[in-house]
Amino acid sequence: MPEANTEVPKALEAMVDTVLRYRPKPTSAAQKKRKRKQKKAITIDRSRAPRVAEFFAGIGLVRRALEGEGFRIVFANDIEPTKAVLYQANFDASDLVVGDVCSVRGRDVPDIDVATASFPCTDLSLAGNRAGLAGKQSGMFWEFARVLDEMGKRRPTVVMLENVPGFATSRGGQDMRDALAKLAELGYQCDVIPVDARWFVPQSRPRMFIVGSRRHDLVASPLLRREPPVCAETLSAYVDRLSSEDPRWWPADRLGRFLRSLSPIQAERVAKLRCVGKLEWSTAYRRTRNGCAVWEVRPDSVSGCLRTARGGSSKQAVMETGHGDVRVRWMSAREYARLQGAPDFHIDDVSENAAIFGFGDAVCVPAVAWVARSYLLPLLQEKFPTTHRHVTTRSCPVGMSLMT
Ligand SMILES: C[S@@+](CC[C@H](N)C(=O)[O-])C[C@H]1O[C@@H](n2cnc3c(N)ncnc32)[C@H](O)[C@@H]1O
DSSP states (O other): OOOSTTHHHHHHHHOTTEEEOOOOOOOSHHHHHHHHHHOSEEEOOGGGSOEEEEESOTTSHHHHHHHHTTOEEEEEEESOHHHHHHHHHHSOOTTEEESOGGGOOGGGSOOOSEEEEOOOOTTTSTTSOOOGGGSTTTTHHHHHHHHHHHTGGGOOSEEEEEEOTHHHHGGGGHHHHHHHHHHHHTTOEEEEEEEEGGGTSSBOOEEEEEEEESOGGGTTOGGGGSOOOOOOOOGGGTSOOOOTTOTTSOOHHHHHHHHHTSOHHHHHHHHHHHHSSSOEEEEEEEEEETTEEEEEEOSSSSBOOOOOSOTTOOOOEEEEEETTEEEEEEOOHHHHHHHTTOTTOOOTTSOHHHHHHHHHHSOOHHHHHHHIIIIIHHHHTTTOTTOOOSBOOTTSOTTOOSBO
16 A cells, blocks of 8 residues: 555556555544545446446546546547547547537447536637637537437536636527527436636636536535635746756747736736745746737736647746846646646647647536536436545645545
C-alpha cells in the first residue's frame, strides 16, 4: 500500500482493476487506527460500472473525469481528427468514432446508463454570433437529442450536458427552454447547475451543467445542494518555472509593445507587482478595443477562462513579476493541461498549438468529477450500489490525496 502521492499513480497503472484507497500518512494514534481499517484495496467490478456514451468528446476530459469516478466509457464521438490523436494517446479508445454526429444513429450506440454532451458553444457564447441553437455548431444539440430519440427504450437513465453560461441567456432564455422541453419530451427531468472550475483550480471557467434523469423522484436530491468546494491555490503551483534567460520570454521589443498597450490602471497594477520582493504570476489576454490590440492583465493570481484561438480570442499569456522585473510569454500547453485538471495528459503527439486548441475547448476535469460524485452517482446508486464514489486518480493537483 503506497503512502506517498507519487507512488499512487504508478500503483494504479499496475493494478488496472483495483483502486487503492489512499490517505496521507497518519500522525496521531486515532489516525493510525483509522488507517489500519482503511488499509485494504477496494476492487471495482468494471463490468458492473455505469456505462457511458461521450458525445462531442474532444480530447476526452469528460472521460478522464468519469473514469476517475468509476464509470466506464463504451462509446465516444467527435468530428475533429487532431483531437482524436490526443484522445487515442490517452485512452484505450477503440470505442471512439471519429466523424460527424449527424451520421451517428441510435442503433450505433451500445447499451448505456449515461450519455454526456459537451456540445459546441460557438453560437451560444457572448463572444460568438449568438445564433443560438439555430446555429450550425451549437445546433448539434439537436443531433444529440435525435440520437437519444432513436435509442427508444434503450435511452440512458441519465444525461449530462455542459456548455457556457451564455446558453442560459441565448435568445432571452428561449434556447435553454427549447432544449429542456426537448429533453422532457424524451423523458428527462432536468436540473441546471452552474459550476465554476475556480472551485477546484486557479482558473475562472464558469459553466452550466444540465443533468437530466428518467428517475424523476431523485433529481432534486439534497445531495446536490452541498456547499461547493473552495480552491485556495493560486497560479504559482501551476506555472512552469523558467529561468530569466529562457528564450520563451518575449524579447524587449515585444515586451515593450505589451506594456505600452496597457491601460493606466493596468500599468499601475503591473508597476506595483514589479516592485514586490518575490516572484508572482498573473495571466493576460489580448483584446481588441476600438480597433487596437490591447493586453489586459488579471488582477488576481488566477487564470482567465482558457479558450481556443478563434472568434477574436487569443491564447493566454503568463506574466512573471517581482524583484524589479517583468517578463511575459505565452502560456504553455502543459500549463493549460494543469489548469484543466489533467496535469499528466499525454500531449507529445500533436503540436503545441493543437494541444492548446484542444484544452481551450475542453472541460475542467475536477468540475466534471464533482458533478459525477454529487449528482450522477447518486442518481445511479440503486443500479450500481457498489460503485466506488470518491476516488479521483490522475486529476488531483499536486499535494492532494487521492481520496477526497
Ligand atoms: C466544447 S468541445 C467539447 C470538448 C470535450 N468535452 C473535451 O473535454 O475535450 C465541442 C466538441 O464538439 C465537436 N464537434 C463539433 N461539431 C461536431 C459534429 N458535427 N460532430 C461531432 N462532433 C462535433 C468539436 O470537435 C469539439 O471537440
